[in-house]
Amino acid sequence: MKFSFAVLNNSINTGILRPGLVIVLLFLSSFASVGQTLRIAVAANAQFVTQALKNAFEKRNPVKIELIVSSSGKLTAQIEHGAPYDVFLSADMKYPETIYRSGNSLDKPQVYGYGKLVLWTVKGISFGNGLEVLKDRSVKTIAVANPSTAPYGVAAISALKEAGIYDVIKNKIVYGESIAQVNQYLLSGVADVVFTAKSVVESPALKNKGKWIEISDSLYQPIQQGAVILKYAERNDLKDAQAFYNFLFSSEGKAVFRSFGYEVR
Numbered sequence: 178m179k180f181s182f183a184v185l186n187n188s189i190n191t192g193i194l195r196p197g198l199v200i201v202l203l204f205l206s207s208f209a210s211v212g213q214t215l216r217i218a219v220a221a222n223a224q225f226v227t228q229a230l231k232n233a234f235e236k237r238n239p240v241k242i243e244l245i246v247s248s249s250g251k252l253t254a255q256i257e258h259g260a261p262y263d264v265f266l267s268a269d270m271k272y273p274e275t276i277y278r279s280g281n282s283l284d285k286p287q288v289y290g291y292g293k294l295v296l297w298t299v300k301g302i303s304f305g306n307g308l309e310v311l312k313d314r315s316v317k318t319i320a321v322a323n324p325s326t327a328p329y330g331v332a333a334i335s336a337l338k339e340a341g342i343y344d345v346i347k348n349k350i351v352y353g354e355s356i357a358q359v360n361q362y363l364l365s366g367v368a369d370v371v372f373t374a375k376s377v378v379e380s381p382a383l384k385n386k387g388k389w390i391e392i393s394d395s396l397y398q399p400i401q402q403g404a405v406i407l408k409y410a411e412r413n414d415l416k417d418a419q420a421f422y423n424f425l426f427s428s429e430g431k432a433v434f435r436s437f438g439y440e441v442r
Contacts, residue, residue, distance in 0.1 A: 213414050215242045215421060216261060218252045220268035221322075221357035222292060222329055222373070223402065225380035226437040227266055233433065234424050240417045248355035250326025256281055256407060263410040263418040266425075268292065268356075268374075269328035270403040282405040289425050290439035292400035293375035294332045299387030300369055307390065308337070311346045311370065320359045320368035323352045328400060333372035336396035363387075375438035402439070 219227045224246045231242045245252070245262060253272040256262055257279055265282075266289065267273045273286035296304065304310055311319060322330035330352070337343040351368060353359035360377055362368040364386070378389045404425055410418035424430045431441045 213240060213417070215240055215263050215414060215417050216245060217242055217264045217266065217421070218245045218247075218256065218260070218262040218407075219266040220249045220252065220402070221246050221327070221355035222268050222376055223266050224357065225382065226376050226434060226439070229433050229437070230425065230430060233429065234421055238417065238420060240414070240421075242421070246355075246357060248323065248326040249328055250323075251354070261409050261413065262407050263413055264404065264406055264422055266402070266404045267328075268400065268402055270401045271328070273403040273405040276405060276407070281408050283408060283410065284406065286403035286405035287426065288401050288442075289404045289430075290402050290434045290441050292329065292402050293394070293438055293440070294329060294336060294392040294397060294400070295373055295375050295378055295389045296370055296392060297363060297373050297378055297387060297389040298370045299363060302370060304388065304390040308340045308342060308392070311337075311342060311349070316346075316369045317349060318351055318362075318368045318370075319346060319349045320351050320353055320362040320371040322356050322359050322372070323354055327355050328402075329356050329372065329374055332392075332397040332400055335398065336372075336392050339396040379436070379438040 217227065224244065227244055231244065235242060249267045249269060249272045252265060253275060256265060256276055265273055265276065270286060270288065273282065276282045277285050296308065302310060302315060310316060321333045324330035324334050334343065337346065351362065353362055356373055356377065359371045360373055363371040375391060377383060404422060406418050406422050434441050
């Protein structure tokens, strides 16, 4: 539901501002002076690679870019309720296609890369037996992104079921809102192991933290990750939004995605 200025005017005239309306007003006012700032909504698994893409793009273009990081499902819900984002990088194709069908994007989404699922730990746990290690008593907590909003969560549960161990270890699983929260569970010691994106463990910030193994892509559906230019860009800065979007699919952009572990075709 879009915010109604008629509701605002009525509230002002009557002198009554409901608490919920105040929150919406604060939300809108924070973007009142955005100007030429591009706001990129990005799935948590892609936050590090998008930061690298942002840095490279800003060096050549006089534009400021702000990244909004969350799960693909939550970002989609925000976009469909009028959030002022210009470009969306999802962790799958389902969510950007939903946005396209609802009329909230300017064109069909395109696949920017194929994500890879990994199992990661910073503790002294051996991955010699692959996923079988999850049955071990030393592994008490396994963090997974929420499958209802995070495509990497869907892939993780699929891998566990295909490997035939889900029913054995399901009581060890804790769910995070997104890959970002799952990573925090591991780094803060809440979880012993986590399912995360290869792009996370290949990022400069985390590359040397702990150890990881890549999960066989025969255990889950290919994680096609798509991007789309959103309708809001027409009102903000369509020229720069289009330029950034094109940069994702340029030879330089593809090289950045590959350096973070994505498969780019």
